[in-house]
Amino acid sequence: MKILVANPNTSTGVTDRLVTAGKLVASPGTELLPMTAPRGVPYIATRAEAAIGSAMMLEMLAERRGTFDAAIVAAFGDPGLGGARELFDFPVVGMAEAAMLVACTLGRKFAIVSFAKALEPWFAEIVDWHGMSGRCAAIRTPDEGFRSIDDVQHEKEQVLIDIALGTVKNDGADVVILAGAPLAGLANTIRDRVPVPLVDGIQAAVTMAEGLVRLNPRKATQGTYRRPAAKDSKGLAGPLADIIGHRES
Amino acid sequence: MKILVANPNTSTGVTDRLVTAGKLVASPGTELLPMTAPRGVPYIATRAEAAIGSAMMLEMLAERRGTFDAAIVAAFGDPGLGGARELFDFPVVGMAEAAMLVACTLGRKFAIVSFAKALEPWFAEIVDWHGMSGRCAAIRTPDEGFRSIDDVQHEKEQVLIDIALGTVKNDGADVVILAGAPLAGLANTIRDRVPVPLVDGIQAAVTMAEGLVRLNPRKATQGTYRRPAAKDSKGLAGPLADIIGHRES
């Protein structure tokens, strides 16, 4: 099966890292298709940037639709996930979502550990949106900034381990999610240095997406993710406007 | 003082209606500045459309910044509100937010009544986002569709009254919010036909925005709405890219 890894950030280095980490857990026969946002910011970290990335995600999925079996919203805050589920009939999984759902099978409380302070408010909102606040022990990030988004997981490796250990000791975390596309693959590296299970967002998302393709659920025609009625629009990217207007071929 | 009424929908008729209704409660000396989205859909009704409208809202506020004292996100689901509070230093109020906050002073539980079934999932999410689910008795809309967004409040007047009465009788609503920009002003018309207070979103927002201008709170430099650090971007509208990059004049 083919799974689109739709990265709403503009950094192709991050996309590469996501695909590399995802392949480590993908089933034989699963192909991960990379896609990087043509507009936006190098890495989404705030609600403002997520708003921009959410609109971009819908454009990206509309543009490539028909070429894959399932899509992953490949930024931890799941920008555009709800809208994507309304518009499209293929399965869509968010990285934050998949990480939290998998974490629920590994502990009672998970911590989310990431690389930049600026991410905390946005991540807190996505935890809430998924109804997972009751199972979230803490969201923690380093106090100091980092040098390069492409290398942040190496630069901050020990700091992130220390933060993870702190969530286990002080916040009651039973499992730690390493959050944010730039940390993809880190869980494999540091697995033996944290005494609880680690969850990698892209890896969790790949297994959830594969599972959904196998389960093959029908598209809802009632309820929250039924497709909206056709609507005119003005000035939107062509493929997205076609989807909104029910003019897809 | 000057308050920007930023309508993320593309229909200028709705913008006119918002300003007209808002003026009925504005203080002497308050000027309401209308602004209509240049791109998007005629009226936002879904999460997908709200994602597009959220990005547009940030563009709109960036474009006009410096010409007003406070801004109203003039669509009921408050698209872009969180991001706007991060990026800008003027007060921003959402119509859903203002309506719910005012409703809290008029009853223990409010109902949200609007004109289209498609709005319900989006509205449910914005109620949650504001942490107001515990005070929301119900979100109710007509079963049947409507003919024209510009005239929906007259076409559906009796239906909306009946729904409002139902929320009082069956859902325990103590106050009813008439939600959605196309219903602006309706509360004044039907006030005597519903036995509980009615709240009009734009009118609530105008009073809250005026209050915030008078209270003159400082811009946070810590906490959830501190301004994000400067960041490069690619392909965004100029004024918004300038704000994100800390290049505003």
Next chain:
Amino acid sequence: MKILVANPNTSTGVTDRLVTAGKLVASPGTELLPMTAPRGVPYIATRAEAAIGSAMMLEMLAERRGTFDAAIVAAFGDPGLGGARELFDFPVVGMAEAAMLVACTLGRKFAIVSFAKALEPWFAEIVDWHGMSGRCAAIRTPDEGFRSIDDVQHEKEQVLIDIALGTVKNDGADVVILAGAPLAGLANTIRDRVPVPLVDGIQAAVTMAEGLVRLNPRKATQGTYRRPAAKDSKGLAGPLADIIGHRES
């Protein structure tokens, strides 16, 4: 318009302070009418004292009714607010309520900072009563007592700033409410020394009360704040007994 500032404490010094602080944000044309409780304690700090103050608040509002457009329950725990909304047809706003509602527009989480340890349990209950616990980061007060209620805001100025800074750093507060009538006006003084917005209860209440007068909501005849049926009573203050007995002129 005329707004009654009904202080259920017996200290007129506090009433003066409230009116002075309120005037700083009142609209041109708004008059603040001071009223001080004739019986009770100098400042309400506990549930027992609030019970006494709640009954007194109803007496006070009954006595002055007809001479103002809206009333403010001018003690932070909003004693008597629910009962007042049942009995009377003018808008009534609580200081705790108004402060929290305004704070919701300035951050995701607010802290409540006040001057006496004894206030904490009562304040915690009023936060709950308003359904705002999900947005309250912390309630914090100084460990040591104070010398004089009339001067506590000067005596404790630096201590209160330090506590406010602590709620931002340790509790995740995005906005700080300076709570309690004796702290009225302090927000203006220390505004630049705390990195998040400050909310002053009386000032928030004045803007909310003005807004409600402009919005002019109808009195409910259904729902939680409908007026109770006429009832006999024994031994109550005359004007309050008249209101309860539906004998008002």
Next chain:
Amino acid sequence: MKILVANPNTSTGVTDRLVTAGKLVASPGTELLPMTAPRGVPYIATRAEAAIGSAMMLEMLAERRGTFDAAIVAAFGDPGLGGARELFDFPVVGMAEAAMLVACTLGRKFAIVSFAKALEPWFAEIVDWHGMSGRCAAIRTPDEGFRSIDDVQHEKEQVLIDIALGTVKNDGADVVILAGAPLAGLANTIRDRVPVPLVDGIQAAVTMAEGLVRLNPRKATQGTYRRPAAKDSKGLAGPLADIIGHRES
């Protein structure tokens, strides 16, 4: 042991009924001491009346203190309970509280059935105050009024049974609380006509009060119910002013 049954309503007929019902479950050697409010309303039904009754309850307990081992706040909404626990060192139990705590041992969800529509908002608040909303299936009362408070349990007997049956069938109630002092004793009468356990407020309160006397917990000197520091007051009833001022003999 001696248990004060402090009825904050002014109707002695209701007090008699409470004592009669309570005696049916009291242990040998337990004496129930009746006390009726000298001022107030015949039966408290609203938040306004509860505010008045709360202050009265504190007066009543202060006046009789020293003559009993534990006290029951003998109105279903527990007026003055929190304040009483601050001021006094004897155990105090509320009728609503005791009924809900006992109901928790008999089912997962309880319904509260009472005799007057006006009681619902007040009862809803006391359920919340006790943190019991998660276990409350419904609060239900008759649509029509009643003739006499002294006889309401006979007049409405069949109506109350029908409402109780409805809460079991439609609301998922596993146990039904018959709420309100005027319904004291009704549970014994109709026990076989409802298929789930019934809880009588005064009877639950008597068993809880007896248990507390036997457990003999110490008075807190820390935490929410520690005694407030001595404070001056103005115009309060003598015994209550003495307690507040730490001048009790």
Next chain:
Amino acid sequence: MKILVANPNTSTGVTDRLVTAGKLVASPGTELLPMTAPRGVPYIATRAEAAIGSAMMLEMLAERRGTFDAAIVAAFGDPGLGGARELFDFPVVGMAEAAMLVACTLGRKFAIVSFAKALEPWFAEIVDWHGMSGRCAAIRTPDEGFRSIDDVQHEKEQVLIDIALGTVKNDGADVVILAGAPLAGLANTIRDRVPVPLVDGIQAAVTMAEGLVRLNPRKATQGTYRRPAAKDSKGLAGPLADIIGHRES
């Protein structure tokens, strides 16, 4: 009346301690009947052990039914409580449940203090199961292990006092529950060294059980604790199989 103290642990020393502590608060005329689990572990501390103990509890109650008026599930996590309420028609009370319900009358928030770190996850789940998480300030235990289950309350006396003091100071506990059968009776010993009320599980359970016997509620034939229909089983202990199969004499 006769109350069965059913200890699902295999240690008779703990059973003796429970009965001794319970007698201190039992009414004249109440007899406590001891029973110790014939199979299982010396003291239940984890979910796995509680699963084993839950099944055992049902066997124990089935075996002795008919010889007592009420039963106490005499381990703090209440193993088997829900199932027991389904199967049997006598009142059953859990030690955790009774302790928490009594604690609700003594403070707004209780802490649970126990003797072994391993107990925390299980206790957290039982607090949730009872819907009491909103009133639980903290669950705290010593970091270090203990020597003997029979003597742990003496060995750890000072440590437990220090933990209790910490919950009052740091977690906002208003009342402290000393949890776990091996701590039975400790509350009486250390009562004056903790500034808030202490609750002993077995003592709370004895008073609640006595109260339920006096209240004499009917067995539900509807709702969550109605008796399940007769069912065949394979390989279960005889008396329990008889109860499940409706073959009891």
Next chain:
Amino acid sequence: MKILVANPNTSTGVTDRLVTAGKLVASPGTELLPMTAPRGVPYIATRAEAAIGSAMMLEMLAERRGTFDAAIVAAFGDPGLGGARELFDFPVVGMAEAAMLVACTLGRKFAIVSFAKALEPWFAEIVDWHGMSGRCAAIRTPDEGFRSIDDVQHEKEQVLIDIALGTVKNDGADVVILAGAPLAGLANTIRDRVPVPLVDGIQAAVTMAEGLVRLNPRKATQGTYRRPAAKDSKGLAGPLADIIGHRES
């Protein structure tokens, strides 16, 4: 990989049905190993039966450990799941858990539809235990009983469809879980007759278990599912006693 399908019910017909349904979605190379409880009831429906089944589940997993890569607790209420995660180092997934987690990716609210009224209280508790109550729209079952557990999915097919349609229309369900081992495979049959996605518990569990094996999380040595210290026991099945005593070979 090998996945144990551990059915805590004694009916082998149900085990067969589970394996057949699971194979429809298993990856190539995945083998499902059936196991049926040697003692207990034909199908677990109540808390009492779940208590028995929980202890049995631990015995079953202990007996077969070492012969599979992951285990599925193959009864919808997940009996023994928490304890299994403590004791063992292989991944364990519950059918209720897996169904709910998958449902979260397909809608905002799921309904649980099953075949017997008696299941409702138990299912409600497992939803709570997983922290999923906020996403559960309703739990619904037929009013009438059924003839045979092996054939109930055919006998009740239309009734179950009607109930599912009702949850979409009346309860706001966006996705429907067909719950209970005896309904395994039904989702495939009726998929086109319900307008929202259906989730089959065993199929969801198979995909989740496969994903966990691929993700290969480490066993926790800290947190809620760390392995308990070795402990003696009395009278337990040998393999389980060995695991509890840390005597496994």
